[in-house]
Every structure is written in structure tokens, then in C-alpha cells.
Amino acid sequence: MKHVFVYLLILSTITSCSEKKVTYKSFTEYPTPTETSLWLEYTKEATIFKIWSPIAEKVQLHLYKEGNGGTPLETETLKQEEKGIWTLRIDRDLHGTYYTYQTMVDGKWLEETPGIYAKATGVNGKRAMVLDFETTNPDGWDQDKGTALTYPNEAIIYELHIRDMTIHPQSGSSKPGKYLGLVEEGTKGPDSVATGIDHLKELGITHVHLLPTYDHYSIDETKLDTPQFNWGYDPQNYNVPEGSFSSDPYKAEVRIKEFKQMVKAFHDNGIGVILDVVYNHTGRTENSNFNLEVPGYYYRQWEDGKPSDASACGNETASDRAMMQKYITESVAYWAKEYHLDGFRFDLMGIHDTETMNKVAKTVKTINPNIFVYGEGWTAGDSPLPEERRALKKNTLAMPQISAFSDDLRDGLKGSVFKEESIGFVSGAKNASASVKMGIVGSIKHPQIDYTKVNYSKAPWANEPWQSVSYVSCHDNHTVFDKLKISRKDATKDELIAMQKLSNAIVMTSQGVAFIHAGAEMLRTKNGEHNSYNLPDSINQIDWSWKNTHADVVTYYKNLITLRKTHPAFRMTKADDVRENLEFKEDKNGLISYQIKNNANGDSWKNILVVYNSNPKAIAYQLNETWQVAVLGGNFDFEETKNVKSKINIPPISLMVLFQE
16 A cells, blocks of 8 residues: 555554564554654764654665755665654764655655755755754844734734845845845835835834745746746745745755845844744645655545645645644744744644644744744635634634634725625725724624624634734735725725725724735735736736835825834733723714723823724714814824814725824
8 A cells, every 4th residue: 555645544564673563553553752853963073864754664865965966975774763763873074965865665765855854955945955054144143133022913014925025127126036135225116215124114014924935846946047936835845945035046055044134134123024834735745745754644634534635735734643743833943943033924724723823832932932923713625623623713712822814804894805896894885894893802802892793703702802913915815905996896096095095094003913915005906816826026026116106105004003003002912901991982884983091001192082984975073072183084193283172074985093192
């Protein structure tokens, strides 16, 4: 029987170190050395190679001079130890030597693999490399620190793809599409607008969320002169930076050095770095690195033995199996330690089990208490893992250190991502206010919300407001501006712009974690494409001319970010504080208003009145006392404010914020 797709009832016979035949009837019988390190151990004196493969009959190690091409310099046989571990010690300095493992299963040698614990690889990730990681550290790396963060909703997250930000010919970057291009200072676009990291600093965001930046499968790093694009949700080597973003993908150490330089540059400018991680599936199945070590074990199967596919990408991993839980937890911890990362976003987090996610969060918090973990609280298809064990949005209550995206707020604001013509609160829907209000309070229990009217969640799902990630758009689906254009073909351009601005104004004044999609501040468009994961740069790139064309929108976003950062009342940390201090006033006819009281969360403003008007006409809003105007339509007044009483006209499709000191 082949072990590529051997599932629940396996009969595999191997010879143990004591020459005794061992038979495994199922994956649950495999020995699981969860406390044993399986990482390569390097010193100048010796290197110890390790691999876990309880069903392998033999394991070989091939040493190479280069990361691709040529024949092995030598081939060695690993020794079988206890609990399915194979090891080999070589007593000399192997720094700079490439290597692969090869396992024999059922009398057949499988393909060579760099091993799932590879930390450095050559071009296209085919061969791992022995590396002295001290040689990859930038100057001052020992003193490098990320951003301080007491609670996740203090963060303002900007989700970007490294290539998108600098690949446009007018980005002004000397290293377009690269790690170092993203953090290159002084770059200018059309009419000398700041681009790259200077733009991010101008905007005021606190964290960048990098779309998958480990080594992924789809990009051919030997053909980078040919334009290629992929979001990166097709994992190959989980513990290695992607080579196409480096200046030289052939040299294993280069991508590592440059990734660290990028992180340090962000940190030096007060910006944290979050990595988008995709442990829920792999880019390949039959000949994935997992299956080339222990066929079938790292993936889930249905009771009949068929592979399950909750990722809708061909497979799903089995976080609930001991060695996969170990792998995910240790891999995330490795990135946190070696690369000084500040957060992790889990793709299709609902495929993982809650126990694993809790273990991940606890582990990274011990490395750096400022690190936070969030993810998509759903799957793309059904899974053998029981619903009550999945890290779904509704099970966030059982994951007290994890945050999840609020699709309730996302689609409540602009309409369903699955129905092009669907509209939301900002685009004129009359039945979306409950979903928006749930997002405003951070998905917690609040006495003024009728959860039966919320679009997806019929009950609160967050213990605390910072467990809810507030957003209206991300890399997936249409950009918010494209979605509005498609769903409201009757609206004028000015109305569409007002809707777009209001959608993120609500995000920025909601109690959850504020999250914006790169380019939203410039009315980013993908020409109506809803799934651009492998489309050309012409669709995916940030066109820096937008920054001039929509300069007033960019300024609006800067002001929103300043408002949120200046006033902690918009990011209360406890659900009880939100319930006690946030009171909804009106909810009718395209208007939602609420008051935040009592200098909430230590705010300098005693009382704050927030009104969202999604009507295409101005609204006369009645007041019972005197207030000062901070935000009215597109005008932000952070200094000399004017007083209003009795009533105030709120412009069409806009935000109003009043306060009392």
C-alpha cells in the first residue's frame, strides 16, 4: 500500500532500533516525541540532522555544494532512534552546505525534501542549507524591539503585499517588489508624493500585515525576469522567507538577512510587523514536504479514508494530531524569536482546533507579550474536525487570547462579498444596522443590540472588544471602492467616495482592532476583479498617482487614524467598560448614533457623540445640550472647535463626532 494517501486504517511494518517488527494500524498509534527538538542543530564543530518518520525503512542525507543542480557531494545514512526519530551527526563545520533528506517507504525511495523544519533554502526551496544564523543579523539586531502593545485594539493594521507596494514604475523604488524596497526611505512618486514606508509613516498606521511571506510554491525563483504574481497562500517551506522578494534567491542566507533588515527598518520607524501564516493546507499534496517525511500523517481524512479539503485548496492539515500541533506551535515561535515579529494572522483559522490556537497564543506571549494572534474564524469547506473543536468565530469565547475577523461588520457595511449586487449600511441598505452596531461594540454582548437581526452571528462571540477585528475590505474579494461601484451603479462618483470614506470611518471608530486594506486610503481599485491572487501587477499594484488624484481621501484617512490614536475611548479594553460607557441613541432611516461617556478608557473627552449618516441627503440632528464639533463630514478640527446646540446638519453619507470636555 502506498503511504501517500494512507489514512485511518494503515498497516505499516518497520524495523525498530531493536530489530523488532512494529505494526501501526492507525495514525493514533504512531509514536509522538512532542518534547524532542527536531530542528537542525548547528555549531562550527558539528551539525546534528534529525527527521521524524516512524514508517520509514531507511532515511538518507544528501549534501550539496549548491541549492540547485549538480550531484551530491556525499550521501549518508541516518540512524534510527526511539519514537520514529532518525539522526545523524557530522563532525565538521557545514556552514553554507546545502542538504536534502530522502525516506524509503514501502521499499521505494520518495523524492528528496529539505525537511519540514528547514530554516534556510536555496532557489525554489528544493534544498535546505546549514547556516550560522548569527551571520544573518543586521547591525543592532540584539537591541531590536517591536512596538509596545497592551491590548490588540491599540493597533491600526495595514494589510499589504510586498510586491504591490513598490512594483509600479512610478513608486520611486530602487528595489521594486523586494523586502528592502518596501522599507527604502525617501522614495517619491508622481508630483513627489511620499511612497513606500514614508507613506505608511505619514498615514500613521501602527502595524503592517504582510501577506504570506514564507517560501511559497507558485513563484519560480529561477525566472524572476518574467513577471509573476501570487498572494502566497500556497505554502512550501513554512520556516523560510520567500526568495522572490530578495535580491538573490539562489543564496539561502540573502533572503534571511533582507527579511530581518526589513523588520528592523519597520521597528526603527515605530511600525510592528505581522506575518500572515497558512498552516491550514499546503501548496502541494502528494509530494508535499509533509508527505515526503510521513505520508498522510499531517493531513486530515474522512472516516472512509478520503482526504478532506476544508481549505478548498486540495487538502487540509491536521492540527489536532500531536506532531502537527507541535509543528505549528514551534514554527510560529521560531518566527517570533528569529525574526522579531509582532503578530500572526491565521488564514482559515477555523480549520485548526481551539487547543492548538490557544497553545500558539500562550507560547508567543511568553516570547514577547506584545505579540498578538488573530485569524479568519471560518473554513472554506466542511471538515472532519467537529465544529465545537474548530477555531471558528463562534468559538472565540473559548480562545481568550485570540482575535477573529468580524465578517458581520464587513458585510453589514458594504454588502455580502458573495453577492455582487448586495448593499450594506453605507450604500443604502435598510436592514444592516444591527450588524454594524455589533461591530461597533467589538462583537461582545451589549443590551441594546438585537442579535436576531445580525447578518451572520445570532449571538455575541467575543469575550472582550479587542477579540473582534473591524474591517470592511482586505486582499480577498473586491476592494471596497470596486464593491460599491458594482453594487451601486446608480450612485454618483462623489456618493461612492463618500460611502467608501464612511465605511472605514466606522471601522476606525469601532471598539475592535482597526484593520485597513492597503490602498483603501487612495480609493484602490483592481478594475473590478474580485480574486486577484495570481493576476498581473497591472491589477494588483498600488498606483501612486492615486495619492495625488485622491489627495483629499488620503488626508481623510490620516485624520481618522489620528482621531483613533488620540482618543482611547474608541478602543476600550473591557467588555464591561463598553457596556457601561457606550449607549446607542438612534438607529433609524440610515442613521446610527451613540454616546461614549465618563472619560471612557482615560479619554480627555468626557462625553463623545458619534453619528453615522448613510443617507444621500443632509440630516438635521437634534441636540439637547451644548457640544463641540471634532468631525463633520470631511472636516476634522483637532484644535479650535466650535460650539453647537439644539441641532446640527450632518452632511450626506458622512461621519460626525461631537464632544464635551
